[in-house]
Amino acid sequence: MKKTILIIITIILTISLSGCSGYDELNKLSIVTAVAFDKTDDEYELSFLIANSPKSQTSSKEGEAKTTVYSGKGKTVTEAIKEIEQISPKQIYLGHINVVIISEDIGEDGFLKISDWLIRNPQTRKKFYLLQAKDVSAKNIIKIVSPLESFPSQSIATLIESNAQSKATATSVTYSNFIGQILEKGFDPVLPSITIKGDIKDGSSEKNLETTEPESYLVLGPLAIYKGDKLQGFSTDKESQSINILKNEAKEFNYNIEYQKENISIEASKLKTVIKVKDTQNIEITVSGSGDIYNINNNIVLQDYKEIKKIEKTWNKEMKKDLEKAIKKTQTEYKADIFGFGNIIYKNLPKKWEKLENDWNDKYFPKLNINIKTNLKINATGSLVKTIKEGE
Amino acid sequence: MxxxxxxxxxxxxxxxxxxxxxxxxxxxxxxxxxxxxxxxxxxxxxxxxxxxxxxxxxxxxxxxxxxxxxxxxxxxxxxxxxxxxxxxxxxxxxxxxxxxxxxxxxxxxxxxxxxxxTRAQLDRGVTESSSEPILRGSKDSFTESHSKNLGLIRKRIKDPNLWFDELKIGRRTQTRISIAYINGIADPKKQKEVKKRLQKIDIDGILDSGNIRDYLIEQKSIFPQIRSTERPDVVSQALLQGKIVIFVENCPFTLILPTVFIDYLHTSEDEYQKSANITFTRVLRILALIVTVFTPAIYIAITTYDQNTIPDKLLISLAIQREGVPFPTAFEIILLTTIFEILRESDIRSPNSMSAAMSIVGALVLGQAAVDAGIVSPITVIVVAFTSICSLIFTDIDFMNGIRTWRFIFIVAASTLGIIGILSFTIVWLIKLASLENLETSFLSPFAPLSKTSQVDAIYRAPEQNIYTRPKYISNLNPHRQRRSK
Known part of the structure; x- marks a missing residue:
């Protein structure tokens, strides 16, 4: 008897005392999937993309979600959030943030000023994508609706994922590895940038979904180069590709070379970059990989082995030139060690690094001697030997 | 006299x-x-x-x-x-x-x-089993006639060592009860213990084997610890393993002792079909058991406490579906499960001619109309339907009811404590199951305590020619069932 009473008391206490802490019904939540950070004058402007607003009251079917953007302003990030919470009728839920976009102003001001809130919040995942808005405000980017994905944050995420695999101009950078790179010694981070093509107003309305050719859409731009947590500038597309090759991020991409005054398109694959430290002044980089010929518009006959060798040689030469150019620019213009050469020196020669550490970006990195070797091979020519022509 | x-x-x-x-x-x-x-x-x-x-x-x-x-x-x-x-x-x-x-x-x-x-024929003939249908195997089942039932076993096991020990229980009904076992395989200690327990019964009437079942167990539990079957081949398999079977006059359901948890996941067919496929089927049954016990609870826990664990697109889809539903998720689940249990109960009781009408009302009211009216969300219907289908895999009604009780316990635990509630009550459940014992056989044998030699026919089913021994946890008297070929 005594035992049963004890068991009943234990059950009642566990149920009643645990309370409903953390208890949330799904329809009482505003699920935030994208966050945009903007800065105007002295105030931060925070925008949340809420993914689960139903189209109408009676609809309960899947895929009929509409998105809503709420934004708030404040001197600090928390103040801005407080303002959003006042507007939003439901509780803000941050567990499913997919994409965070920061504007150029925020980047120039320093990313670490806003990152504290994102890390401190226990709800947020730390694996969301981080992007740099280029030319437009971050808020406008999360507003653009895409006809192929059900909500904007999803379209941005798929855009990055597919791009990182095939084009090599942008890479996917998650929040946690961005912060990691800022904090690491001898390393400066890069961010993929995103921008809008077309009219912003049309793109954010449902009309954008009704036309066959969208009025406006999102495009991934070149890489944004950071020094520490501060934005330095944007590279060009060609440079972005080179940076990604050197950072070992690009595995597959398309490369155009000029050979006998004609354009040849090569699909590069299995790219591998090895960086070796000789001493604190000299670094040796070997880029190896292979490529398939995709597109030729002239009389080159690929049956000839020597011809292929010649194309290969041109490709190696042009690639080397591109890589050198990209490195030179970061060394002189941005003075940001985005390739992590300093980090490699720190890992290999830790004692020597101690002396270099303080002046690395301004003094030693720009003077670094970098020797690039390329070892690229053309493997296949596709299923054609000669280009198709009239009269043959 | x-x-x-x-x-x-x-x-x-x-x-x-x-x-x-x-x-x-x-x-x-x-x-x-x-x-x-x-x-x-x-x-x-x-x-x-x-x-x-x-x-x-x-x-x-x-x-x-x-x-x-x-x-x-x-x-x-x-x-x-x-x-x-x-x-x-x-x-x-x-x-x-x-x-x-x-x-x-x-x-x-x-x-x-x-x-x-000069007895009159007051019973039906031997018919096909209705409560335990199988595809491959003998189709006959026990009837209400005591001697016919014993005959169906004698027919299968011709060894004179198949012994029946008869008792009459019930002051008014004078019901014949036979304890069947194979002398030389079954543990005589266990047989005597069963007889002793039966002899203690002093009651006015015994009408079914269900009446005496509770006298044969040691600890109370929601789960049945004695399997009942109406299939002669299941009984014969049990006897050959060294188990003890109790026949009750006027009752087609026999009792098999000792029964362990895994027995409820086996069917007689498992011995007749290809062994390699049976292992897969058994894994499916275990999966169904886990699904039917935990799915509603896990659904409640992750949608109301741990939304972080749901993939983005699914979460948004779930949130949209819940839009406009007036009740909390836990209440929704309990409501639908209760309706289903009532439907199942009335389906068993109703005459055959009404079952068509019942299924239409059940399917339409439960499935379509409740969603359209905004009382429940579509995903809840899916969860409850899936749970119910999985529970129908088990033939033993007492086992099904035991599972149902624990499902409700887990639903309450999940709606008050979330995933932690499910976890802690799973531990309670396992402790309860592991502490059960009957006739010196632990309910979770051969897993707890672990018996390596008995694993050939627990979840994994070895080919027939590789199973040399009888399960040790049942009887240790004569462990060899098959001679090793030279």
């Missing part, structure tokens, strides 16, 4: 009075050379034609015989045609034999009575 009166007429009158002059008490008084021969039988339980053909004809024939012995009693005893004929001298046994369909012959001047079997 009560002596039988030496006057046949007096015995007949006494018996009639004993039965309160019920019209089915039939008697015949035949006078043979001055000696009265009384014939007594119950019209309701005896076959009247058998009585006329063999007993009355035989008695009259014996009377007309010129070379009649001095003693009519001995003559009758030796000349009547019947395979079951014996004498008793105790009047108190009369009602049992009469009600069982025997005919009693009393002779003037004799203190003994002749008893002959």
């Amino acid at each position: 009560e002596k039988i009166d030496k006057s046949a007429k007096k015995v007949i009158d006494k018996t009639k009075k004993l039965y309160g002059n019920s019209p089915d008490v039939n008697n015949r008084l035949i006078n043979i050379k001055g000696t009265n021969v009384g014939i007594l039988f119950l019209e309701s339980s005896s076959q009247a034609s058998t009585v006329s053909d063999f007993i009355i004809k035989g008695t009259l024939y014996a009377g007309s015989n010129k070379n009649l012995f001095q003693n009519i009693f001995d003559t009758l005893k030796n000349s009547l045609f019947n395979s079951q004929l014996f004498t008793i001298n105790d009047y108190s046994q009369f009602p049992y034999f009469l009600s069982s369909g025997f005919t009693i012959i009393v002779v003037d001047g004799s203190s003994d009575a002749i008893i002959m079997e």
